Amino acid sequence: MPTNKTRVSGIGLIVLAFVAFIALGLPDGLLGVGWPSIRDSFAVPLDAIGMLLTTVIAGYMISSFFSGFLLSRLGVGRMLAASCLLTGMALIGYTVVPHWWMMVALGVFAGLGAGAIDAGLNTYVAAHFGETLMQWLHASWGVGVTIGPILMTLGLTTLNTWHFGYQIVGIFQIALAICFVLTLAMWASHARNVPSGDEPAKRLTDYQTPMIETLRQPQVWLSVMLFFLYVGAESSLGIWTYTLLTESRGVDQALAGFFAGSYWFTFTIGRIAAGMITIRTGATRLVFTGLSGALLGAVLLIWNPSQLMNVVAVALIGLAIAPIFPALMSDTSMRVGDHHAANTIGMQMTATGFGTAVIPGLMGVLAQRVSLEIIPLCLLVVYASLFGLYLLVVRLRRVSVTVVAAKTGPTQAIK
Numbered sequence: 370m371p372t373n374k375t376r377v378s379g380i381g382l383i384v385l386a387f388v389a390f391i392a393l394g395l396p397d398g399l400l401g402v403g404w405p406s407i408r409d410s411f412a413v414p415l416d417a418i419g420m421l422l423t424t425v426i427a428g429y430m431i432s433s434f435f436s437g438f439l440l441s442r443l444g445v446g447r448m449l450a451a452s453c454l455l456t457g458m459a460l461i462g463y464t465v466v467p468h469w470w471m472m473v474a475l476g477v478f479a480g481l482g483a484g485a486i487d488a489g490l491n492t493y494v495a496a497h498f499g500e501t502l503m504q505w506l507h508a509s510w511g512v513g514v515t516i517g518p519i520l521m522t523l524g525l526t527t528l529n530t531w532h533f534g535y536q537i538v539g540i541f542q543i544a545l546a547i548c549f550v551l552t553l554a555m556w557a558s559h560a561r562n563v564p565s566g567d568e569p570a571k572r573l574t575d576y577q578t579p580m581i582e583t584l585r586q587p588q589v590w591l592s593v594m595l596f597f598l599y600v601g602a603e604s605s606l607g608i609w610t611y612t613l614l615t616e617s618r619g620v621d622q623a624l625a626g627f628f629a630g631s632y633w634f635t636f637t638i639g640r641i642a643a644g645m646i647t648i649r650t651g652a653t654r655l656v657f658t659g660l661s662g663a664l665l666g667a668v669l670l671i672w673n674p675s676q677l678m679n680v681v682a683v684a685l686i687g688l689a690i691a692p693i694f695p696a697l698m699s700d701t702s703m704r705v706g707d708h709h710a711a712n713t714i715g716m717q718m719t720a721t722g723f724g725t726a727v728i729p730g731l732m733g734v735l736a737q738r739v740s741l742e743i744i745p746l747c748l749l750v751v752y753a754s755l756f757g758l759y760l761l762v763v764r765l766r767r768v769s770v771t772v773v774a775a776k777t778g779p780t781q782a783i784k
Contacts (some may be wrong), residue, residue, distance in 0.1 A: 381555065384554060385552065386490050387505065387506060388509075388545065389453070389490060390486075390490060390509035391510070392538070392542055393483060394477065394516075394517065395520070395538045396483070396512040396535075397517060397607065398515065398518045398607070398629075398630075399518070399535060399538065400608060401518065401608040401629055402517075402521040402525070402534075402629050403525070403535075404612055405616060406525060406531040407472075407611050410531070411469035411472070412771040415733055417469070418730065419730025419731075419734070421476050422565075422729060424474065424480065424779075425479055425480040425483075427477060428478060428480025428482075429483055429484035429754075430484075430719055430722040431453070431480075431481060432481045432482070432483075432484035432485040433484040433485070433487065433718060433719075439489075444556065445489055445493045446549055446550075446553040447549075448485055449489055449490070449546075449549045450492070450547075452482040452546075452547035453542045454482075454542070454543060455469075455479075456479055456482030456483055456486070456542045457482075457516065457539045457540065457546060458478070458539070459476075459478040459482065460479060460536075460538055460542065460772065461535065461536055461540070462478075462537045463539075464531075464535050464536055486571065505644075507695060508637060508640050508641050511633060511636055511637030511640055511691075511751050512637055513558040514607070514637075515634045515636075515637055517538070518611070518626050518633065520533070520534045520537055522622065522627070522629075526623050526626075537680050567651070578708045578709055578774060580712055582709070583705075583709045583713060585704060586709055587731045588765060588766075589705050589712075590715060591765070592697075592705055592713055593713070593720045594720070595717075595755065595759060596694075596697065596720040596759060597720040597721070597724040598691075598728075598751055598758065599724070600721040600725055600753060600756055601724035601725065601727060602748060602755065603694070603741075604729050605748060605751070606683070606686060607629070607632060608729045609732060609736070610629045610683055613741050614679065616678070617741035617742055618673065618676075620676060620679070627680070628680050628683050629683070631683055631687065632683045634687070635687035635691070636688065637688070637691070639687065639688040639692060640692060643696075652696040652700040652703075653696075653700070653763060656693050656696050656759055657759070658689075659691070659693045660688050660690075660755060660756045660759065661756075662686070662688065662689025663685075663690050663753050664749065664753060665685065665689075666683070666685035667686065667745055667752055668749065670745040670748070671745040672681040686748075698717070701714055701717065704766055728751065731747075732744055
């Protein structure tokens with residue numbers, strides 16, 4: 370039975386994990402607001418952002434893939450300390466390198482650190498604390514990504530430099546690495562005092578389905594495509610909102626920074642609220658409602674009748690899409706079956722990396738060749754495609770359940 374000391378230790382580690390996820394979200398909120406100034410500093414075209422996104426995501430996917438190996442060799446405390454240090458040094462490095470290609474190269478190290486932090490904390494919380502705290506963990510990321518645009522806007526408007534945002538976040542990451550080093554004994558002690566047979570961790574390894582079998586399942590690829598489209602759309606609006614408003618619609622820098630921040634703020638509020646109602650509404654209804662709201666927001670952004678309507682559109686999209694990612698993730702086994710769920714979740718996380726790199730980068734290419742006003746139209750197309758794909762997935766799932774019910778009886782099918 371856990372002692373009071375163990376409970377206090379566990380609470381302290383959870384608080385530190387939440388702070389780490391806030392730090393994880395901070396860099397994601399910096400780039401969108403900072404990009405116009407960054408590209409001016411290095412004299413690169415609008416679509417060069419795709420190069421940086423590609424290296425960051427490449428590093429992220431590599432460290433995420435090997436996170437299980439690293440956890441078993443280093444332990445969670447050491448891995449998180451090293452990851453925060455690596456990320457912090459890379460972010461500060463962005464502000465001192467003289468050439469664009471050097472910043473792009475540093476993106477690999479920033480991604481390596483971020484991927485290890487993300488995967489390490491997700492695995493640890495899932496294994497030792499369960500689903501409820503996992504929801505709050507991801508809400509903490511929303512807090513970080515909301516603060517990021519505010520920090521960058523502050524640096525641009527008061528100091529006239531994009532360096533400030535990355536330097537502050539980099540220093541924060543390094544300070545967090547020191548905190549992880551100082552609490553190494555607590556991480557190790559808490560892991561020993563939590564039963565190894567914790568149900569969420571156990572369920573992850575119940576099925577050892579060969580990957581080749583999973584790759585042959587059409588519903589698996591449909592599920593992967595859902596994550597590719599969703600995360601691509603989510604990151605695209607976060608990255609391009611500020612540039613669209615300042616360079617195409619003539620909005621003041623400070624006001625545009627507020628608009629960009631409103632997206633992540635309502636996103637965070639929406640995720641917290643969804644955690645309170647998801648049991649009553651169900652994942653499917655949450656996803657359809659969220660996508661409907663996102664489509665409406667994209668239409669308002671295209672319409673652009675006033676500056677006020679811009680902020681309403683951006684905030685509406687943030688609020689609407691917030692519950693979609695966790696709802697899709699928790700519903701994976703319903704789409705692909707228990708035997709393929711673990712493999713599919715790994716593929717879905719890989720798809721989020723590709724989506725984050727490919728879709729915003731493609732929008733940048735189109736904006737460079739056509740106009741920044743193509744961004745809202747692209748968002749509408751992606752959300753409409755996502756809505757149609759999810760409708761197809763739900764219908765296929767219902768057909769599958771009907772077939773199983775006909776063979777085994779409704780009770781077994783539902784089970």
